Every structure is written in structure tokens, then in C-alpha cells.
Amino acid sequence: MTDGNGIPLAAMTTPANTPDAAVLAEVVDRIEPIKRPRGRPRKRPDTLHTDKADDHAKHRQTLRDRGITPRTARKGIEGKERLGRHRWVVERTLAWLARYRRLRVRDERRDELHQAFLDLGCALVCRNHLQRE
Numbered sequence: 001m002t003d004g005n006g007i008p009l010a011a012m013t014t015p016a017n018t019p020d021a022a023v024l025a026e027v028v029d030r031i032e033p034i035k036r037p038r039g040r041p042r043k044r045p046d047t048l049h050t051d052k053a054d055d056h057a058k059h060r061q062t063l064r065d066r067g068i069t070p071r072t073a074r075k076g077i078e079g080k081e082r083l084g085r086h087r088w089v090v091e092r093t094l095a096w097l098a099r100y101r102r103l104r105v106r107d108e109r110r111d112e113l114h115q116a117f118l119d120l121g122c123a124l125v126c127r128n129h130l131q132r133e
Helices: 020-029 057-065 080-098 111-132
Strands: 047-050 069-072
Touching (some): 020 057, 057 069, 080 111
């Protein structure tokens, strides 16, 4: 899960045959709180752009229960062109993570090791973004 600039907010490894929609709620719950000068920290985003694969009433309700407005292109109604304006940010972040050899092809047998390398890759992406600014 990334923000609007492509900065990773939460990352999670899953088996290859697990659909993204099955772990949508778990990934949203992994987002760390955003510290603000006053008031309670905001933990979740206001809106979330998802794939057409997440177009199911159960997934939309899961997001609404967490105070998030789902923005999903509906199957058979909307084209993928509108969603593509936001989806390329996630694809670019995945390309940034693919620069790291250990994340391109999974060689580790243990899930904890691959998750650790994924977290390290996300930290490096964040560092590179901060250096550009």
C-alpha cells in the first residue's frame, strides 16, 4: 500500500496463490499512525484506490467500517482508464522495489527473512524519496 506519491505505507508478503483482496483489511490495519501537532493521530487514509478485483460489496464494506472511502472501478460499468491515473503510482513503487535483487525473485525459504528484506527495501525507497526533496 502506498500514498499518492508512491511512498510505501505498509507491505506484506503472501503466498503466490493468495488474491490481494483476501488480505486487504490486514494491509490497511498495518498502516502506522501519522503524527500531527494536535489531536489524535490519523491512522488511515481518507480514500483508497483499488483494482477491479476488489470490486465486491464485502471489501467495500470492510473499508467503510474503517472510515475509508473505497474508490474502485466497478466491473462492467467503468473502464480501467480512470483507475489507471492512480494505479501507475503503485506500479512505479513496485518497480523501485524490484531494483533490489533479493526482492525480484524470492530465494528465501523463511517468510520472516523475505519480509525483513521487503521492509528494508521500503525503507530505502523512503530514504531515496527524502534525499530528492
